[in-house]
Amino acid sequence: MPRIDFYLLDSDGEEARLDTACRLVEKAWKQGLRSYLRADTTAEAQALDTRLWTFRKLSFVPHRLQQSGRDAPVLIGTTAVTDDTHPLLVNLGRALPEDFERYQRIVEIVDPDTERREASRVRYKIYRDRGYTPGTIKLK
Structure with missing residues (x-):
C-alpha cells in the first residue's frame, strides 16, 4: 500500500x-530512490526535463524523458511506467494515475491555482475512498 x-x-x-518537484526528486535521488515525474502534457514533461538542469546552480540529477527509451534514476513522462524500478511517483498531473497502487510512495504537488487545487481535492477523495490515508504537508 503506497504512502x-x-x-x-x-x-x-x-x-x-x-x-x-525538482527538489523532491533530487532529494530522493541522493537517498538512492528512483523517481517518476508524471506530467499532464508533453510540453510540461519537457519543461521538467529542462528545469532539472537549471533549478539549482551546480545541481545534477540524472534524468531522461520516458520516450527516450533509456533508463535513468529519474524518469519524466505522461503515461504509466511499465516496470517497478521507480518506486516514487511525483504527480504533477490533474488526474489520478491509473497505476498508482504499484508505487511505494506518491507525492501530489498542489499549488493555489483554482483548477489544480480542485483536481487535487478529487484525487484526495478517491484515495481516501479506496482506503488510503493521504497526508498533507504545507510548504512555504
Missing part, C-alpha cells in the same frame, strides 16, 4: 510547482 502525501504550496504558478 501518499499532498504537498501544499503557498506560491502560485508553474515555477513553484516545477521547482518543488
Whole structure:
C-alpha cells in the first residue's frame, strides 16, 4: 500500500510547482530512490526535463524523458511506467494515475491555482475512498 502525501504550496504558478518537484526528486535521488515525474502534457514533461538542469546552480540529477527509451534514476513522462524500478511517483498531473497502487510512495504537488487545487481535492477523495490515508504537508 503506497504512502501518499499532498504537498501544499503557498506560491502560485508553474515555477513553484516545477521547482518543488525538482527538489523532491533530487532529494530522493541522493537517498538512492528512483523517481517518476508524471506530467499532464508533453510540453510540461519537457519543461521538467529542462528545469532539472537549471533549478539549482551546480545541481545534477540524472534524468531522461520516458520516450527516450533509456533508463535513468529519474524518469519524466505522461503515461504509466511499465516496470517497478521507480518506486516514487511525483504527480504533477490533474488526474489520478491509473497505476498508482504499484508505487511505494506518491507525492501530489498542489499549488493555489483554482483548477489544480480542485483536481487535487478529487484525487484526495478517491484515495481516501479506496482506503488510503493521504497526508498533507504545507510548504512555504
